[in-house]
Every structure is written in C-alpha cells, then in structure tokens.
Amino acid sequence: KYRFRLLNGGPSRLYRFWLRTVESGLSASARKAAERFFVISTDGNLLEEPVIKDNVEIFVAERHDVIVDFSSYSPGDKIRLVNRLGMREDGAGPNGTLLDEGNEVMEFRVVASTGPDRSRIPERLRELPPINMSEVRRRRLFVFDYDNGLWTVNGKLMDPNRIDAKIEQGSAEIWTFRNAGNSWAHPVHTHFEEFQILEVNGRSVRDRGNTLRARKDVVALGPNDEVTFFGRWRDFLGKHVMHCHNVVHEDHAMMIRWDIVPKGQGD
Structure with missing residues (x-):
C-alpha cells in the first residue's frame, strides 16, 4: 500500500x-x-x-x-x-x-517484496472541528463572472487598495461562491484560512463518506455552480486575497482583497 x-x-x-x-x-x-x-x-x-x-x-x-x-x-x-x-x-x-x-x-x-508488508489503511483518521452556527457574524456572496472581456468578482476587477471584505478577528462567517453561468470553471482559492463546505448547488455535503466533508482552501466551481461554506478567521490581523486559481484568470485580475481587522471594525 x-x-x-x-x-x-x-x-x-x-x-x-x-x-x-x-x-x-x-x-x-x-x-x-x-x-x-x-x-x-x-x-x-x-x-x-x-x-x-x-x-x-x-x-x-x-x-x-x-x-x-x-x-x-x-x-x-x-x-x-x-x-x-x-x-x-x-x-x-x-x-x-x-x-x-x-x-x-x-x-x-510491481516488483517483488523485499520484506514484510506492515502498511495498512486506517479505519479512522481525524474528526472535523465542530461547526457552531451561533458564531456566524455575517454572510457574504461572491459572484465570479466574465463581463465585457474581463474576469470579475462581484462585477469588479482587483484593486489592491480596495478592501472587499473586513472580517473581524476571531469571528465566523458563511461565504457563498457563485459561477454566474458562463462556460468557464473556476478553482477558487482563499488564502490564510481553511473552511468547511456546507452545500453545493443547494445540496448538503455533510454526510460521512463525502470527500467534500473536509477542511479545504480550494473550491471547485463549475459553470453555474454555487458553493456555500463556513469559515473562522482566528489568528492574525492582516491583508489577504481570494482568487481564481486558473492562473490566466488570476493574472487578469479575478481576485479580491480581504482583511482581518480588530473586533468592532468589521463591515
């Protein structure tokens, strides 16, 4: 194995x-x-x-x-x-x-074994951290689209001086990524923190045995797809990005800046 x-x-x-x-x-x-x-x-x-x-x-x-x-x-x-x-x-x-x-x-x-095979496949690995919906401070929607030859998030190109989301340190939020219906797939990557997917196109993925029931940092967003996830932003203040990881789209500014800010300074 x-x-x-x-x-x-x-x-x-x-x-x-x-x-x-x-x-x-x-x-x-x-x-x-x-x-x-x-x-x-x-x-x-x-x-x-x-x-x-x-x-x-x-x-x-x-x-x-x-x-x-x-x-x-x-x-x-x-x-x-x-x-x-x-x-x-x-x-x-x-x-x-x-x-x-x-x-x-x-x-x-395949070659002949040179010793005893002690490899195994474990039955259990690691339990996921619990999701507490009472922690959720707010919900956000991010729409990925192709507008007039430009790759956009919520109708905008990347501006490093614009803060598209101010997330309070230690808080939890629910984000939804939506592919606005163009024919392109978008592998969307968030920096710094990981998340747990809740739904894909309105269907829960929380059943055991689903590989989407995991901590992730990339969302596989196909044409017309909508993915909702729960995330916590716990550790450090700072500036971060979220972007399409199709690097052609990324290089053409399909990206946003989001900041972790002190409590009381979120949007």
Missing part, C-alpha cells in the same frame, strides 16, 4: 484520474477491485475516514492524498494512472465526456 499526493499544478486544465491495469494475470473482477483510490486527505487536511473511489477529479491547485493497494498484484504487473476527463477545445472546462483510454500520466511497475 502506497500513499501518493496528487497536485494539479497546471495553469488551467482539470483532471479526472483513474487507474488502469495494462499487464496482469488478474481476472476482470479482481482488476476492478484493485483499481481504486482510498482518498484520505484533500488540500492537505485529513478526512475523518478513508473514502473509496474509482476516480479522483482535481481542479487547479487542489491536492488529494490517496492510498493505492498493490497487494493483489504480482511482480511484473503494470498499472497506469490515466486522465479520462474530456476538456473543451477552448480550455473553459470539461466537455461532459470521459475518454475511453485516457491520457497516460504515469506507470506503476
């Missing part, structure tokens, strides 16, 4: 990774059982328990830690990590298709 960290470090492309056995004596059913990811972490934060998935989708800047169990394979077997997510030709986002073969990313080659 091996642990891998999958990081989408590209500028714009999204990925959906699958495992594909290319050389093995395993039966079809055994291959299917082996070609799985045990997701244990997102954006650097452990889940409450491993989540078994046959594929992992990663937006720009997202990180997923996964365990792959090679114990059913034999020396000489080969398994490949492939990306099957079909993308639009203009790069805006997925085109709604899965590639049959997929684009090969890397190959794993």
Whole structure:
C-alpha cells in the first residue's frame, strides 16, 4: 500500500484520474477491485475516514492524498494512472465526456517484496472541528463572472487598495461562491484560512463518506455552480486575497482583497 499526493499544478486544465491495469494475470473482477483510490486527505487536511473511489477529479491547485493497494498484484504487473476527463477545445472546462483510454500520466511497475508488508489503511483518521452556527457574524456572496472581456468578482476587477471584505478577528462567517453561468470553471482559492463546505448547488455535503466533508482552501466551481461554506478567521490581523486559481484568470485580475481587522471594525 502506497500513499501518493496528487497536485494539479497546471495553469488551467482539470483532471479526472483513474487507474488502469495494462499487464496482469488478474481476472476482470479482481482488476476492478484493485483499481481504486482510498482518498484520505484533500488540500492537505485529513478526512475523518478513508473514502473509496474509482476516480479522483482535481481542479487547479487542489491536492488529494490517496492510498493505492498493490497487494493483489504480482511482480511484473503494470498499472497506469490515466486522465479520462474530456476538456473543451477552448480550455473553459470539461466537455461532459470521459475518454475511453485516457491520457497516460504515469506507470506503476510491481516488483517483488523485499520484506514484510506492515502498511495498512486506517479505519479512522481525524474528526472535523465542530461547526457552531451561533458564531456566524455575517454572510457574504461572491459572484465570479466574465463581463465585457474581463474576469470579475462581484462585477469588479482587483484593486489592491480596495478592501472587499473586513472580517473581524476571531469571528465566523458563511461565504457563498457563485459561477454566474458562463462556460468557464473556476478553482477558487482563499488564502490564510481553511473552511468547511456546507452545500453545493443547494445540496448538503455533510454526510460521512463525502470527500467534500473536509477542511479545504480550494473550491471547485463549475459553470453555474454555487458553493456555500463556513469559515473562522482566528489568528492574525492582516491583508489577504481570494482568487481564481486558473492562473490566466488570476493574472487578469479575478481576485479580491480581504482583511482581518480588530473586533468592532468589521463591515
């Protein structure tokens, strides 16, 4: 059993990774059982328990830690990590298709063990901090759009001298990110603090076994998507940013400045 960290470090492309056995004596059913990811972490934060998935989708800047169990394979077997997510030709986002073969990313080659295998997949990882809605001081909406050839947040371009949100130190807020309906996907990243997603398109993601039930710092915002999350801003006063992590959009000012301010000075 091996642990891998999958990081989408590209500028714009999204990925959906699958495992594909290319050389093995395993039966079809055994291959299917082996070609799985045990997701244990997102954006650097452990889940409450491993989540078994046959594929992992990663937006720009997202990180997923996964365990792959090679114990059913034999020396000489080969398994490949492939990306099957079909993308639009203009790069805006997925085109709604899965590639049959997929684009090969890397190959794993199984070799004979040199010692006892003490690796394991834990049943429990780390409990999430509780959400106390009575702490919520205010709610905010941020709309990501494409206006007259410009990438905007709430209809504005980035101005480093403008404070778009003044958050009181030690307070909690609920933020909603909305993709205003254009065809582009936006991986939205907030600096400094992490958050817990509450809803995606009006549906709760708080059930155990959902990889979105985790602490995160990147929101995968597809076309027409709306994501709501709970966050606490506890530690330090200062100036911070939130931006689309499609770096083309980021470089074209799809970003805001938000500040953590002393109590009594919030907006």
